[in-house]
Amino acid sequence: MVKVLCVCVGNIRRCRSSILVSPTLRRLSLAGLLLTAASCAPTPTRWESSGPGDAARDEAACQARADEKAVLQLPYGNGPPVYGTYSNWSMITWKQAIDDERYYLARALMRACMQEKGYRLVPVSPR
Helix, strand or coil: CEEEEEEEECCEEEEEEEECCCHHHHHHHHHHHHHHHHHCCCCCEEEEECCCCCHHHHHHHHHHHHHHHHHHHCCCCCCCCCECCECCCCHHHHHHHHHHHHHHHHHHHHHHHHHHCCEEEEECCCC
C-alpha cells in the first residue's frame, strides 16, 4: 500500500510518499536476507598431504617465504603519483593499496609453495 502525504504552504505544495509494508512481509524479507547471507559463507578448508609432514609447520614456512617475496615484488616506492596540483591519493591510501596487493600475492605464493610440497586444500568435514 502506498501512502501519499501532501502539505500546502502558501502557493507551494509538497508531497511525500511512503510504502507501507506488513509485519509478515518484513519478517519474510528478513528471513530471506539471513538465509542468503548464511549460504554465502565460505567452506572451511585445511591442508592435507598423502605423505609424512607437519602441515602447520610447512604452512608457516611457506607463509614467511611468501611474505618476503611479496614485499620484494611490491615495494612502496617513492609514494603516490601526483598529477598537477590535484590528487586524491594520500600516503595512507597508497600504502593500503600496495598492502592489499601484497596480501593477495602472498596468499597465491603460499598456496603454490604448499602445493609444491605435496599438500592440497580439502574441505573440513563436519563433526
